[in-house]
Amino acid sequence: MQIFGSLVSVFLFIIVCGFILTFLGAFFTVKQQTTAVIERFGKFNCIRQAGFNLKIPIIDKVVGRVNLKIQQLDVMIETKTKDNVFVKIKVSVQYMVMENAVYDAFYKLQNPHSQITSYVFDVVRAEVPKLRLDDVFERKDDIAIAVKGELQEAMLSYGYSIVKTLVTDIDPDEQVKHAMNRINSAEREKIAAEYEAEAERIKIVAKARAEAESKQLQGKGIADQRREIAKGLEESVKVLNGVNINSQEASSLIVVTQHYDTLSTIGSNSRSNLILLPNTPNAASDMLTNMISSFYATQNINDESKIDKYFSQKKP
Template sequence: MNIEDLIGQNLFLIVLAIFIIITVMAGVRIVPQSQKFVVERFGRLRAVLGPGINFIIPFLDRVAHKVSVLERQLPTMSQDAITSDNVLVQVDTSVFYRILEPERTVYRIRDVDGAIATTVAGIVRAEIGKMELDEVQSNRAQLITQIKTLVESAVDDWGIEVTRAEILDVNLDQATRDAMLQQLNAERARRAQVTEAEGKRRAVELAADADLYAAQKTAEARRVSADAEAYATGVVAKAIAENGLEAAQYQVALKQVEALNKLGESEGSSTILVPANALEAFGDAFKMLKGR
């Protein structure tokens, strides 16, 4: 074997080794955790490769699509909608989704983001058109749930899972805002008037209750006084009935003497003037007391 044959043989072995290395490298595919590979053979779907080391047939199979399975967020979308009470609103929405079945996504829809955005816009307009403005503002959570459910149903054939749908804001045009502000101010004024009227009515009720309470207490005091006078009269009548008229006269005389003593004991009283008939009454009282 001459040198030329040896060189040719070695060159063949080198080329064969390079071919084997290239073939092995072409048949091995390492798929990242965040992706899936769609493999085609002669233009047709052959397999979907998951994360890790995968093997394909070199030169027959090829990786046609590398699809990320991470959750994606569509850009914030704004669309006009008209409520059932004919109010024009601008709704800002955002949708989060991820691809579960890449083979369905790549072969059934060309622009995934655009298709989802169009679907969301149509669903938002349809759902808001069924609601009044106050319901849109107060039932936002229910509206979001409804939109998410409808979007999931619409994109199910594309191998996509809608993980979350959000209504970021509901904006009104300036004319509607001005009208709502006027309505709000009118409502505040009405509530203030109602509150003031309620306060006045309550004040009148409290004043009437106070007058009624005072009248009741005055009547009770008069009733107690009348009961006391009636009791005293009854006691005197009973004494007269049991002891005769002299007992009553004795009590009267006793009270007159006590009154005279108190009058004489008061400060600055050195001279006491009494009518003549009063002296006769006192004299009779002293006689009765001596008789006792």
């Protein structure tokens, strides 16, 4: 009897524990941005939202939970461009389960990742072969829009909404990247050479203009200088004529005076390398004699020319 009583006690204890566990199993919680799918005897019953929930023990069962947050799937695709360059393209798809279509998302699609990946492969391998490599980089947004349009239409019936699609990486073959870098480098060197040539041309033109202006000003200065010298000589001759010295003698005197002034100027400069020829003690006297002889010879020639002209006019 004592043994029988112990067995009854254990049996009652098990029944009580089972009852407690069953009672506690009627309560469950659902996290925020999550829904719970409830089945009754293996058949869909209802969907429970976030918070504290109740279900019938043993009869109802939580068969799954659906995440309502935005999720991201990264898909890496290798394909070929129109100019036969193989590239690896990484497409990031951001998607979420629509709250009013949890049933479709849970029961209609077993593996959403595989489904989305298949559509991304299909769209990218249809769009990229139409473009050259440079166009792929420039029109990556168009590729992303095409992927989103195709996915949105296909996944909507399964309860999924495509939030955003991004082409996050375009990686050509390593040799192609080296070739592109060489092309860019050569192009930049060409532009740099053109700018350097243009700068050199501007320098040459500016220097030529400066030299032309300098020569022009120098020539004008020499002309003004000679004009002033001529005026000074003219005034000197007039002064000498006023003291009964004729023009030829005055010119000779002025030349000799300038000769000695030049010698004085050269002698005052200790660093001068100029040599004045002739440079003898009788140089000024000889110069004056030669100049006077030249003047007289010129005058005689002019007189003879006048006489010959006069007699030629007298002949009948």
